[in-house]
Amino acid sequence: MFKSVLIAEDQEMTSISVRKTLEDLNITRAEYTYYCDDALMHIRKNLQGEAPFDLLITDLSFEEDHRKQEIAGGVELIDAVRKIAPNIKVLVFSAENKPALIDDLFKKHGINGFVRKARHDAKDLKLAIDALAKGRTYLSPDLKQSVKQKNTFEFTSYDITIISLLSQGTLQKNIPSYLQENDIKPSGLSSVEKRLNMMKEVLEFSKNEQLVAYCKDFGII
Amino acid sequence: MFKSVLIAEDQEMTSISVRKTLEDLNITRAEYTYYCDDALMHIRKNLQGEAPFDLLITDLSFEEDHRKQEIAGGVELIDAVRKIAPNIKVLVFSAENKPALIDDLFKKHGINGFVRKARHDAKDLKLAIDALAKGRTYLSPDLKQSVKQKNTFEFTSYDITIISLLSQGTLQKNIPSYLQENDIKPSGLSSVEKRLNMMKEVLEFSKNEQLVAYCKDFGII
DNA sequence: TATCGTTTTACGGTTTCCCGTATAAAAACC
DNA sequence: GGTTTTTATACGGGAAACCGTAAAACGATA
Numbered sequence: 001m002f003k004s005v006l007i008a009e010d011q012e013m014t015s016i017s018v019r020k021t022l023e024d025l026n027i028t029r030a031e032y033t034y035y036c037d038d039a040l041m042h043i044r045k046n047l048q049g050e051a052p053f054d055l056l057i058t059d060l061s062f063e064e065d066h067r068k069q070e071i072a073g074g075v076e077l078i079d080a081v082r083k084i085a086p087n088i089k090v091l092v093f094s095a096e097n098k099p100a101l102i103d104d105l106f107k108k109h110g111i112n113g114f115v116r117k118a119r120h121d122a123k124d125l126k127l128a129i130d131a132l133a134k135g136r137t138y139l140s141p142d143l144k145q146s147v148k149q150k151n152t153f154e155f156t157s158y159d160i161t162i163i164s165l166l167s168q169g170t171l172q173k174n175i176p177s178y179l180q181e182n183d184i185k186p187s188g189l190s191s192v193e194k195r196l197n198m199m200k201e202v203l204e205f206s207k208n209e210q211l212v213a214y215c216k217d218f219g220i221i
Numbered sequence: 222m223f224k225s226v227l228i229a230e231d232q233e234m235t236s237i238s239v240r241k242t243l244e245d246l247n248i249t250r251a252e253y254t255y256y257c258d259d260a261l262m263h264i265r266k267n268l269q270g271e272a273p274f275d276l277l278i279t280d281l282s283f284e285e286d287h288r289k290q291e292i293a294g295g296v297e298l299i300d301a302v303r304k305i306a307p308n309i310k311v312l313v314f315s316a317e318n319k320p321a322l323i324d325d326l327f328k329k330h331g332i333n334g335f336v337r338k339a340r341h342d343a344k345d346l347k348l349a350i351d352a353l354a355k356g357r358t359y360l361s362p363d364l365k366q367s368v369k370q371k372n373t374f375e376f377t378s379y380d381i382t383i384i385s386l387l388s389q390g391t392l393q394k395n396i397p398s399y400l401q402e403n404d405i406k407p408s409g410l411s412s413v414e415k416r417l418n419m420m421k422e423v424l425e426f427s428k429n430e431q432l433v434a435y436c437k438d439f440g441i442i
Numbered sequence: 443t444a445t446c447g448t449t450t451t452a453c454g455g456t457t458t459c460c461c462g463t464a465t466a467a468a469a470a471c472c
Numbered sequence: 473g474g475t476t477t478t479t480a481t482a483c484g485g486g487a488a489a490c491c492g493t494a495a496a497a498c499g500a501t502a
Contacts, residue, residue, distance in 0.1 A: 012343035016241065017234040034340055063339060095316075118284055119255055122233035167434035169427045172489065188451045193490070206390045208489090209433045213388035216437030393459065409481045414460075429459095 001025065001133045002089075004051045007032040008039035008058040008077060009093070014117070018057060018093065021125050036062055036071035040080050043088070053088055055132065056081060060094040078109050089132045093117065093125065098219035102143060113138035153202050155220055158184065162192055164221050167212045172196075222246065222354045223310075225272045228253040229260035229279040229298060230314070235338070239278060239314065242346050257283055257292035261301050264309070274309055276353065277302060281315040299330050310353045314338065314346065319439070321375060323364060334359035374423050376441055379405065383413055385442050388433045393417075 005027055009015040015032050022030045029051060033039045039058065046052050060074035071077050078090055092105060095117040105111045113128045115121060118140070128138035155163075161184065165175055172192065179187035196208065205211055215221040226248055230236040236253050243251045250272060254260045260279070267273050281295035292298050299311055313326060316338040326332045334349045336342060339361070349359035376384075382405065386396055393413065400408035417429065426432055436442040 010340050011338055012341055013238040013242075013338065013346070014234060016343060017238045020237065020241070021234075065340065117232055117234065119231045119286065120233055122237060125234070166428070166430045169431045171428070173487095186450055190451055190453095191449085194450090197491080207387070207392070209387045209429055210390045212430045212433045213437055213442075216434055221434075394457095407480055411481055411483095412479085415480090418461080 002027055002055045002129065004029045004046070004053045005055045005057060006030070006039060006042055006053045008036060008056065008062075008074070010034050010059060010062045014059070014093075017122065018125070021122060021129075025126060025129060027129075035067060035069055036073065036077040037069050039077060040071060040084075043081055043085055047085060052085070055089045055091065055129070057091045057093055057129075060092060060096050075105070075109060078105075078111060082110060089113075091115065091128055091132055091138070093121075096219075097143065098217075099143070101219040102139075106137070106139075114140060114143070116140040116143060118142065153199070155199075155215070159195060159199060160215075160221060162195060163211055163215050166208055167215075167221060172208075223248055223276045223350065224250060225267070225274045226251045226276045226278060227260060227263055227274045229257060229277065229295070231255050231280065231283045235280070235314075238343065239346070242343060242350075246347060246350060248350075256288060256290055257294065257298040258290050260298060261292060261305075264302055264306055268306060273306070276310045276312065276350070278312045278314055281313060281317050296326070296330060299326075299332060303331060310334075312336065312349055312353055312359070314342075318364065320364070323360075327358070327360075335361060335364070337361040337364055339363065374420070376420075376436070380416060380420060381436075381442060383416060384432055384436050387429055388436075388442060393429075 005022055007015055007018050007030060009018060009032065012034070015034070019030055019032060031042055031053075033042060039056070043053055043056070056078075058074045058077055062069070062073055064072075071080060074092065074094065078092075081088060081090070090111045091113040092111050093115050096102065097116055097118075102114055105114060112132050115124045115128045115138070118124075121140075124140050128140075131138040161179075162175060165178060166172070170178065173189060175192050176187050176189050179185070179192075196211070199211060200206060200208075203211070203214065205214070212221075226243055228236055228239050228251060230239060230253065233255070236255070240251055240253060252263055252274075254263060260277070264274055264277070277299075279295045279298055283290070283294055285293075292301060295313065295315065299313075302309060302311070311332045312334040313332050314336050317323065318337055318339075323335055326335060333353050336345045336349045336359070339345075342361075345361050349361075352359040382400075383396060386399060387393070391399065394410060396413050397408050397410045400406070400413075417432070420432060421427060421429075424432070424435065426435070433442075
């Protein structure tokens with residue numbers, strides 16, 4: 001089992017229950033921070049000490065307040081931590097439930113587990129910590145299907161660029177000039193139209209507004 | 222101080238910390254439910270008993286699962302509870318931070334306190350319970366300003382209908398026929414255009430796609 | 443280099459959207 | 473009841489988006 005755990009969570013109430021959960025698992029050495037910057041600092045400080053952290057439990061969204069932070073959210077914190085402590089296990093504890101996003105966390109940010117803040121999250125969290133301690137990964141049961149099934153369509157970065165521009169108010173006919181300036185190819189208006197049509201056909205949409213709504217819902221943009 | 226408290230909260234972790242908070246305040250008689258229907262049942266059952274509940278602490282959003290529920294969310298629960306137990310104090314504990322919505326809770330649904338799930342929510346919750354016990358109302362400090370200032374733009378149900386239709390792929394020119402079928406007035410195309418223009422002007426947008434993205438971001442649709 | 447196949451771009455016609463103005467209806471006021 | 477003010481609808485010209493087709497550019501291969 002883990003010897004030393006760090007909790008990065010800005011909600012006091014949730015932080016308290018996570019600590020209590022650790023106590024239940026007989027993990028006595030746990031520290032907690034309410035800010036991402038503090039979390040990174042704690043980890044850095046204990047790197048060479050007698051008891052470096054072997055598990056980080058972190059939220060994804062942290063609220064801004066008067067204290068200016070270098071690290072804005074959980075994803076950036078994970079990347080920063082991984083750079084200085086590659087072997088620490090990372091368990092994300094968040095209310096997020098967008099499959100595309102969670103998939104990314106495992107594949108691109110190398111997290112070891114994800115527990116969603118939901119009905120049985122206390123039990124879930126214990127199971128997750130246990131699984132991670134045994135070298136396995138963990139994903140909340142209610143998410144397992146949705147992440148696997150790879151929701152219908154794989155958006156390329158090109159697609160995301162186009163839809164983002166639309167959602168920011170860029171005129172379709174002005175997208176080519178933006179693409180050229182950023183050396184993105186193809187940049188022709190017809191190519192943009194073609195790609196949009198293709199996306200809409202696959203997803204059975206007829207309007208750009210639907211695409212934007214869809215991408216917002218699944219955290220793609 | 223309160224004698225008997227009921228907690229309606231679907232997240233196990235949060236429910237645990239709320240119970241712990243009550244213990245800290247020496248409130249020993251607390252029950253908890255993970256579903257709205259159960260909460261109403263508990264209150265109804267204890268109405269005539271020796272210790273009817275004098276405080277309800279409830280979340281707003283409850284997730285659906287296999288158990289079919291009559292009461293879908295916190296707002297409906299509050300209304301239902303108020304009908305059978307007009308004197309119970311109601312404290313909402315939620316991550317919600319839309320000023321318009323919170324304002325409504327106090328004015329139209331007669332809640333006594335609102336604590337936002339945020340950085341200092343544990344301290345906040347204790348202060349709130351104490352305030353309510355003394356017959357006062359309570360609102361999280363970070364919300365006090367924003368509720369007053371009624372931020373940005375107030376979407377009417379008419380606005381939301383229009384933007385929802387767009388996000389579902391309805392052609393703008395077909396919106397009038399939908400509005401007529403549902404007896405929504407005004408139903409003219411010009412009126413729809415006018416309203417869309419007005420929204421875009423206020424929010425400094427130029428395209429419908431931006432409106433859809435904005436409404437998705439703030440949970441308006 | 444020539445040829446084939448694919449991808450990208452250019453162009454034109456049609457539909458939809460955008461926006462201003464004019465008319466019609468309703469509400470408020472005297 | 474009549475007038476003013478506000479609100480809703482109708483219409484039309486121009487811009488943007490949509491969609492199919494044709495031409496051009498590109499890549500791989502021989």
